[in-house]
Amino acid sequence: MLLFETISLYCLLANWNIPQANLNKIVLDMEIAVYPNPVLKTKAEPIEEIDSEICQIAEEMLDTLYDACGVGLAAPQVGLSIRLVVLDVTGEKTGERVFINPYIAEERGEILEEEGCLSFPDVMGKIIRSQYVKVIAYNLKGEKLEIEAEGLLSRAWQHEIDHLNGCLFIDKMTPASTIASKPKLKELELSYQNNKAGVS
Ligand code: CO
Numbered sequence: 001m002l003l004f005e006t007i008s009l010y011c012l013l014a015n016w017n018i019p020q021a022n023l024n025k026i027v028l029d030m031e032i033a034v035y036p037n038p039v040l041k042t043k044a045e046p047i048e049e050i051d052s053e054i055c056q057i058a059e060e061m062l063d064t065l066y067d068a069c070g071v072g073l074a075a076p077q078v079g080l081s082i083r084l085v086v087l088d089v090t091g092e093k094t095g096e097r098v099f100i101n102p103y104i105a106e107e108r109g110e111i112l113e114e115e116g117c118l119s120f121p122d123v124m125g126k127i128i129r130s131q132y133v134k135v136i137a138y139n140l141k142g143e144k145l146e147i148e149a150e151g152l153l154s155r156a157w158q159h160e161i162d163h164l165n166g167c168l169f170i171d172k173m174t175p176a177s178t179i180a181s182k183p184k185l186k187e188l189e190l191s192y193q194n195n196k197a198g199v200s
Helices: 002-014 052-067 151-164 175-196
Strands: 072-074 084-087 098-108 111-116 124-129 132-138 144-150
Touching: 052 072, 052 084, 052 098, 072 151, 084 151, 098 151, 111 151, 124 151, 124 175, 132 151, 144 151
Parallel strands: none
Antiparallel strands: 072 084, 084 098, 098 132, 111 124, 132 144
């Protein structure tokens, strides 16, 4: 991590141009974008080149994910509209955990379960998701991955790929969960407005 921090500091001091047009800043201290931050509703752009910048962002996103005790995090949730997801449903910090330009190639079955989202503190809701998905993605070496998922992993994949498309879990909740989550969403909206206005 020290290496990445050193690189990012150097980049900042040298005012390097970021090759990818949609990246307009170097992220030093990532913060999770909370609803109703508009970045969460923005469709993310494909990553065209896996460069050191992308590797650095992926490392920082993994740190942010573990700090928040989450199972998955999509780049728009840290304010970056690029198609990058970090995922670790076991929390074991091993294996492929960084995924570039993922998409669902196959899905089948339906299952209703409760889920939450790091961008929606204290909000939970029931959502019907596909029981099985096959995801195609690339790792940081540019190798193509084919991932078959069921259970929590399948749900997490669908949730994170929705994030890349600007689709949020509140958009898919059952009517009962939508009603139940309304007061908390109102609270988050108010808190977001107050933060923007500089009210603590
Ligand atoms: Co989420």
